Amino acid sequence: xxxxxxxxxxxxxxxxxxxxxxxxxxxxxxxxxxxxxxxxxxxxxxxxxxxxxxxxxxxxxxxxxxxxxxxxxxxxxxxxxxxxxxxxxxxxxxxxxxxxxxxxxxxxxxxxxxxxxxxxxxxxxxxxxxxxxxxxxxxxxxxxxxxxxxxxxxxxxxxxxxxxxxxxxxxxxxxxxxxxxxxxxxxxxxxxxxxxxxxxxxxxxxxxxxxxxxxxxxxxxxxxxxxxxxxxxxxxxxxxxxxxxxxxxxxxxxxxxxxxxxxxxxxxxxxxxxxxxxxxxxxxxxxxxxxxxxxxxxxxxxxxxxxxxxxxxxxxxxxxxxxxxxxxxxxxxxxxxxxxxxxxxxxxxxxxxxxxxxxxxxxxxxxxxxxxxxxxxxxxxxxxxxxxxxxxxxxxxxxxxxxxxxxxxxxxxxxxxxxxxxxxxxxxxxxxxxxxxxxxxxxxxxxxxxxxxxxxxxxxxxxxxxxxxxxxxxxxxxxxxxxxxxxxxxxxxxxxxxxxx
Amino acid sequence: xxxxxxxxxxxxxxxxxxxxxxxxxxxxxxxxxxxxxxxxxxxxxxxxxxxxxxxxxxxxxxxxxxxxxxxxxxxxxxxxxxxxxxxxxxxxxxxxxxxxxxxxxxxxxxxxxxxxxxxxxxxxxxxxxxxxxxxxxxxxxxxxxxxxxxxxxxxxxxxxxxxxxxxxxxxxxxxx
Numbered sequence: 001x002x003x004x005x006x007x008x009x010x011x012x013x014x015x016x017x018x019x020x021x022x023x024x025x026x027x028x029x030x031x032x033x034x035x036x037x038x039x040x041x042x043x044x045x046x047x048x049x050x051x052x053x054x055x056x057x058x059x060x061x062x063x064x065x066x067x068x069x070x071x072x073x074x075x076x077x078x079x080x081x082x083x084x085x086x087x088x089x090x091x092x093x094x095x096x097x098x099x100x101x102x103x104x105x106x107x108x109x110x111x112x113x114x115x116x117x118x119x120x121x122x123x124x125x126x127x128x129x130x131x132x133x134x135x136x137x138x139x140x141x142x143x144x145x146x147x148x149x150x151x152x153x154x155x156x157x158x159x160x161x162x163x164x165x166x167x168x169x170x171x172x173x174x175x176x177x178x179x180x181x182x183x184x185x186x187x188x189x190x191x192x193x194x195x196x197x198x199x200x201x202x203x204x205x206x207x208x209x210x211x212x213x214x215x216x217x218x219x220x221x222x223x224x225x226x227x228x229x230x231x232x233x234x235x236x237x238x239x240x241x242x243x244x245x246x247x248x249x250x251x252x253x254x255x256x257x258x259x260x261x262x263x264x265x266x267x268x269x270x271x272x273x274x275x276x277x278x279x280x281x282x283x284x285x286x287x288x289x290x291x292x293x294x295x296x297x298x299x300x301x302x303x304x305x306x307x308x309x310x311x312x313x314x315x316x317x318x319x320x321x322x323x324x325x326x327x328x329x330x331x332x333x334x335x336x337x338x339x340x341x342x343x344x345x346x347x348x349x350x351x352x353x354x355x356x357x358x359x360x361x362x363x364x365x366x367x368x369x370x371x372x373x374x375x376x377x378x379x380x381x382x383x384x385x386x387x388x389x390x391x392x393x394x395x396x397x398x399x400x401x402x403x404x405x406x407x408x409x410x411x412x413x414x415x416x417x418x419x420x421x422x423x424x425x426x427x428x429x430x431x432x433x434x435x436x437x438x439x440x441x442x443x444x445x446x447x448x449x450x451x452x453x454x455x456x457x458x459x460x461x462x463x464x465x466x467x468x469x470x471x472x473x474x475x476x477x478x479x480x481x482x483x484x485x486x487x488x489x490x491x492x493x494x495x496x497x498x499x500x501x
Numbered sequence: 502x503x504x505x506x507x508x509x510x511x512x513x514x515x516x517x518x519x520x521x522x523x524x525x526x527x528x529x530x531x532x533x534x535x536x537x538x539x540x541x542x543x544x545x546x547x548x549x550x551x552x553x554x555x556x557x558x559x560x561x562x563x564x565x566x567x568x569x570x571x572x573x574x575x576x577x578x579x580x581x582x583x584x585x586x587x588x589x590x591x592x593x594x595x596x597x598x599x600x601x602x603x604x605x606x607x608x609x610x611x612x613x614x615x616x617x618x619x620x621x622x623x624x625x626x627x628x629x630x631x632x633x634x635x636x637x638x639x640x641x642x643x644x645x646x647x648x649x650x651x652x653x654x655x656x657x658x659x660x661x662x663x664x665x666x667x668x669x670x671x672x673x674x675x676x677x
Contacts, residue, residue: 168643185637188619189644238641348579351614351668359550410578413551413562422579451580457561458552459536461582462516462524463543464563465573469586470514470529 003027003078003319008046009068010083012373013390015451017041018081021311023047026299026447030075032068036383041375050075060383062086064095070118072102079103079318080313084386088294100414105318107293114487115291116394117208118162120198122288130260133279135202143183146201147176152430158204159183160188161197167237168193172204200260205287207439209280210234211246212292213261214302217271217312222323225258226306227332228299229275232440233427235350237470240420240443242298243337243426244305247398247436248280256284258327264291272317273299273310297340297390300369304394334394335401339409339424341372346423346451353418354380363411367394367404370412380417388419398436402428425452430500515592516573516584523592524584608651610673613667616640620662627655628652629675636672653677 005028008015015031019042022029029044035053050071052061061067063086072080080102082088088106091113096435097104098135106112119138126132134153139162140146150157150173159182161169169190171182183199184395212487214226230246231239249257261276268291275296277289298463299310308325317323344350356384357378362370380388395401406428409421427433432446443450516524527535534541544555545563556562556578567574582652587595619637629635634646635655656676660666 185644196620273520280567349613361549361551410560415551415562415564416578418581419579447530453580456577457577457580458518458555459541459580460523460524460543460556460561461538461563461577462574462584463526463529463534463541463547464552464554464565464575464577465515465584466516466524466526466586467529467545468565468568469571469573470512470526 001103001319003315005030005075005077005079006105006315007050007072007077007080008032008042008083008119009066009080009087010085011037011040011042011384013371013387014083014373015040015110016045016373017371018083018311020044021309022081022315023311027315027317030036030071030077032061032071032253036381037379038062039377039379040152041373041378041483048075049052058398065096067089069096069100069102073100075273077102079105079315081105081314082294084294085264087094089117091293094205101381103318105272106313107268107270107274111270112293114268115274115293118160118164118290119198121290121329122200124267125264125288127434128263130264131286131368133202133205133287139198139200142339143180146173146183146199147179147181149201150176150179153203156204156206157201159186159199159201160168160193160443161186162200163194163196163198167234169199170237205279205281207282207441207494208248209248209439210277210289211248211257211280211286212257212275212277214454215261215265215270215274215276216308216310216311216317216323217265217274218317218323219271220322221266221269221328223262223265223270224323224325224327225261226308226310226330227304228254228257228499229301231298232438233433234440237444239298240340241320241337241424243300243335243398243401244301245332245335248284253284253286260286264288273314277450297387298338299389300371300392301336301338302483304369304392306335314320334396336392336394337401338390338392339428340387340420341412341414341424342386342389342420343388343417344420345418346420348497350420350423350450352380352382352386355380355417356380356414357414359413361411361413362391363408365408368392369394370409388414388417391424399434402434404410422451422453426450440490505598513576513589515589517587517592519583523671525589531537531666533644538572545567547611559560563569572639592644607656607674607676608677609671610635610647610675612638612670612672614638614640614645615667616662618662618664619661621658623655625655625658625660625674629653633675638666638672647672651677 006022008018019029024421030048031043033049033051033053036417056477087093094104095272108161136149170185171186173179173182186198211228212232213228217223228246229242231243233241264276268499275292276284280286324497343353357374369392374388377399395402395404473476512585514526552563554563564576566576573584574580616638619639623635629649631652633649635649636647638645654676656674659671660671
């Protein structure tokens with residue numbers, strides 16, 4: 001069935017991103033307005049806005065299955081795109097869409113369910129001979145059972161939330177005496193975040209790389225992969241810089257891992273875009289971790305090297321179209337890097353930096369792409385995650401891509417909030433990162449300072465402060481009556497006036 | 502009374518960092534700008550609503566994010582810097598007064614972000630090593646370990662499990 005109209009059940013940069021492609025494809029796009037962000041940028045891009053801002057319901061807007069479905073039916077949207085997060089990996093929502101005869105842009109409810117439950121996913125992976133880390137056959141009941149398993153497979157082990165993701169509900173256990181405390185913490189976090197305290201346990205690989213494969217499958221059993229994304233630059237399990245390809249892979253390993261990723265997708269009759277995550281150890285052995293059944297934040301790096309619009313294919317596959325390309329048609333060219341720009345204060349332990357964006361300016365260029373949900377006067381609220389933009393660059397080589405990224409980041413000007421740009425610059429300047437020699441413990445081990453600073457930065461800042469102070473002092477001294485008292489007057493304007501006296 | 506030396510007549514503004522590093526700025530508005538005695542070529546101008554600094558052929562964005570009398574916080578290239586602006590005379594007075602300041606032996610542990618206290622890992626009078634986790638604070642759905650910034654003895658605990666704390670609220674005091 002041809003999709004003519006689409007409701008986006010999401011916000012921020014991904015809502016803008018989906019809107020761009022959907023409009024290019026000629027779809028009518030609906031967005032959801034919330035009271036938390038009534039002036040958000042995505043609402044200006046969509047064709048029509050559905051207003052959820054009048055009532056503050058118990059359930060957050062983008063998680064309210066029935067409310068979203070009612071809205072979709074009311075505006076006669078053919079399909080719903082869930083974006084990432086929120087309802088994107090909720091099998092119940094996918095099923096309810098089907099029942100209401102609205103196309104859910106994503107895989108089947110059953111594929112979401114199977115891959116969303118880490119224990120079932122591992123059982124499927126095992127059945128299909130994917131390499132797996134040793135661990136529990138299913139969930140562990142209590143710290144006692146966890147200790148028994150850990151004794152068998154050897155420490156360190158990692159406790160993970162069965163319903164988990166995004167680094168929550170995860171704890172590394174170094175020895176038996178820590179198990180009880182860590183078990184409690186992981187279960188508590190998991191209960192809070194996912195409403196499900198169940199944990200499983202597996203062997204912990206020290207300093208692995210996190211490498212994931214982007215796959216596409218249609219409803220007719222055709223599958224391709226679009227290469228890998230290297231996501232090892234993480235802080236507290238949160239990805240911060242991603243790239244494609246990975247400096248750790250060669251063509252042979254890429255082929256092996258790609259085949260494994262497709263095997264996993266086939267095992268659950270997967271269709272739509274999906275991501276199969278692997279751990280890669282220092283000896284380049286790879287292990288299946290999990291499959292994400294949604295579009296991912298870092299999907300643009302794959303789009304840059306493959307030239308394929310993943311959102312477009314999600315929509316086409318949802319319509320029932322067949323993939324028009326085969327594995328041999330996929331040519332991955334050059335190198336792409338994505339830097340996540342979050343509203344966080346890197347000088348204060350990455351604490352959220354809320355506020356109003358007074359002014360923002362992004363660089364433009366052929367090899368630069370900026371996916372963002374903010375513009376001048378956007379408000380960063382505590383209700384949603386802290387990501388404000390993604391800067392994606394592309395170049396022939398990794399070296400050039402890094403240089404491009406540094407140049408482009410220096411041209412991202414944001415007034416009003418602090419962001420993670422100084423952190424991204426610190427990574428991009430790091431010697432080991434530049435050599436491609438890093439893993440998931442990179443930030444912890446290799447970065448003594450989490451932000452980039454040039455020698456003269458402090459002096460220049462001191463000059464700005466002294467300049468402003470001096471300018472104010474000069475005006476106070478002047479005998480002219482101060483008609484503008486109470487009004488704030490820009491020191492730079494003041495400077496011009498002083499010079500003209 | 503000491504006579505003013507000639508150079509004291511030229512206004513000088515001393516920006517002092519919390520680490521007591523000083524930047525003496527002379528002639529801030531002219532091409533004769535000197536910082537710590539060195540001639541510097543720095544241009545300040547407005548560009549599409551941003552305050553831009555040009556130095557060594559590089560552009561920097563700056564923003565004064567806080568200003569309270571002579572206390573400034575400036576954001577430059579995404580990082581913030583705090584200064585107190587002093588005149589040569591007030592700077593001397595400040596230096597003089599510092600000699601009499603007591604050495605503070607108590608270190609306070611403050612909440613780095615708003616959140617809920619989940620668990621206390623120490624009791625009052627517990628001896629802690631630097632970097633040792635002392636409290637678990639839940640914020641943004643994550644359980645964060647708060648660590649002892651210095652080695653010492655826990656002097657006082659101001660919170661209990663279940664307490665909601667705001668940013669910068671004092672959690673504990675450690676005596677060095």
